[in-house]
Each structure stands twice: as C-alpha cells, then as structure tokens.
Amino acid sequence: AQRVTQxxxxxxxxxxxxxxxxCNYSYSGSPxxxxxxxxxxxxxxxxxxxxxxxxxxGFTADLNxxxxxxxxxxxxxxxxxxxxxxxxxxxxxxxxRRALTFGSGTRLQVQP
Amino acid sequence: DAGITQSxxxxxxxxxxxxxxxxxxxxxxxxxYWYRQDPGHxxxxxxxxxxxxxxxxxxxxxxxxxxxxxxEDFLLTLESATSSQTSVYFCAIRTSGRFDEQYFGPxxxxxxx
Numbered sequence: 001a002q003r004v005t006q007x008x009x010x011x012x013x014x015x016x017x018x019x020x021x022x023c024n025y026s027y028s029g030s031p032x033x034x035x036x037x038x039x040x041x042x043x044x045x046x047x048x049x050x051x052x053x054x055x056x057x058g059f060t061a062d063l064n065x066x067x068x069x070x071x072x073x074x075x076x077x078x079x080x081x082x083x084x085x086x087x088x089x090x091x092x093x094x095x096x097r098r099a100l101t102f103g104s105g106t107r108l109q110v111q112p
Numbered sequence: 113d114a115g116i117t118q119s120x121x122x123x124x125x126x127x128x129x130x131x132x133x134x135x136x137x138x139x140x141x142x143x144x145y146w147y148r149q150d151p152g153h154x155x156x157x158x159x160x161x162x163x164x165x166x167x168x169x170x171x172x173x174x175x176x177x178x179x180x181x182x183x184e185d186f187l188l189t190l191e192s193a194t195s196s197q198t199s200v201y202f203c204a205i206r207t208s209g210r211f212d213e214q215y216f217g218p219x220x221x222x223x224x225x
Contacts, residue, residue: 104154
C-alpha cells in the first residue's frame with residue numbers, strides 16, 4: 001500500500017523567511033510525486049512534479065529516495081503563498097491501476 | 113481548468129436521501145476520479161474510472177456508487193446520505209501524456225443534516 005505523510009498541519013512564517021513543507025512517502029515501486037496547492041476556496045492546482053525537476057513560483061522539491069522524502073522549499077516566502085499544500089504520490093493500486101494518494105495537507109500562513 | 117465542471121456546487125440534503133453529483137469534462141479524457149476532502153485527511157479517493165462502463169473502487173468507497181455511461185460524464189451517487197458524508201467532493205481527470213498528473217474540478221460542498 002502507498003502512503004504519504006505530511007507531519008505539519010500548519011506552518012506559519014514571516015514574509016521573506018525560508019519555507020520547507022515536509023513530505024514523506026511509503027511505496028514499494030518507483031514513485032511519481034507531485035505537489036498540489038489550493039488557494040482559499042479554489043480548486044486544487046498542480047504546483048510541480050518531481051520528474052520534470054522544475055521551479056514554479058520559486059518553489060522547488062527534490063526527491064530523496066534514501067529518505068523517502070519530497071520536501072517543498074522556497075527561499076523567500078511571499079504573502080500570496082498562503083494556501084493549503086498537498087503532497088501526492090502516483091502509484092499502482094491493488095487493482096493494478098494507477099491512482100494518486102494524497103497527504104493530509106499543510107496549511108502555509110505567510111505573515112506580513 | 114481542463115474543461116472540468118461539477119454540479120451542483122453546493123447542496124444541503126437530509127439523512128437517508130439519495131444524492132447524485134455530476135462531473136462533466138469537455139476534453140475527452142479517459143481517466144476520471146472522485147475524491148472527498150476532509151480536514152485532517154486531505155483528499156481520499158472514492159471511485160475512479162478508466163473509461164465508459166469501466167470503474168473501480170478507491171480507498172473510501174463504502175456508501176458510494178458511480179456510473180460512467182459517456183466519456184464526458186462521471187456521476188457519483190450517495191445511495192442513502194449520512195452525516196459522515198458531509199464533505200467537499202472533487203472530481204479530477206488524468207492526462208495521458210508524458211506526465212501522469214491530474215486536474216481538478218471546482219468541487220461540490222455537500223452538507224447532510
């Protein structure tokens with residue numbers, strides 16, 4: 001079974017401070033990992049995917065297979081980054097079909 | 113938004129009544145998913161579909177059924193709504209290109225009283 005753990009429910013930082021949102025996973029195969037963001041009362045949006053190693057809105061995330069982690073980082077937080085962030089793993093279910101498993105989410109609050 | 117809409121956007125219903133939520137997509141995607149979002153649980157997969165008349169159960173399927181008679185529509189039915197099914201329901205499609213990623217609908221907020 002696949003599992004995604006986000007240990008922090010809430011992360012509060014000041015504007016300009018560095019941000020790290022933690023994500024750990026458990027999966028027996030080769031994982032595909034994603035970060036999704038949900039701004040207040042909006043739909044979830046894909047923020048970034050590990051396979052493309054991109055930087056979106058200043059955020060980056062590196063897959064560490066040894067530590068089974070995929071932490072999201074940003075060097076200088078902005079107030080507009082305040083949102084709910086979900087880490088997700090795409091893997092094969094018991095049915096043999098692919099589906100996403102989400103972590104419980106971390107709310108990021110960036111204070112002025 | 114990958115052409116995904118959900119209806120209704122808000123619904124209040126009474127315990128024991130049947131409820132059907134609709135997800136509609138305009139881009140002919142094969143794979144569709146239903147999730148529920150609850151505080152402390154994130155998003156949990158209810159059912160998913162790999163095509164017309166091809167559906168599978170997810171992590172929290174008890175009390176829910178789905179149907180997909182057309183590519184563009186994926187219906188989620190609560191056979192007899194309970195208060196524990198009060199939640200926000202999201203539909204998603206999965207693209208089948210290079211990256212396996214999902215795009216979400218705007219959500220349906222369901223309250224069961």
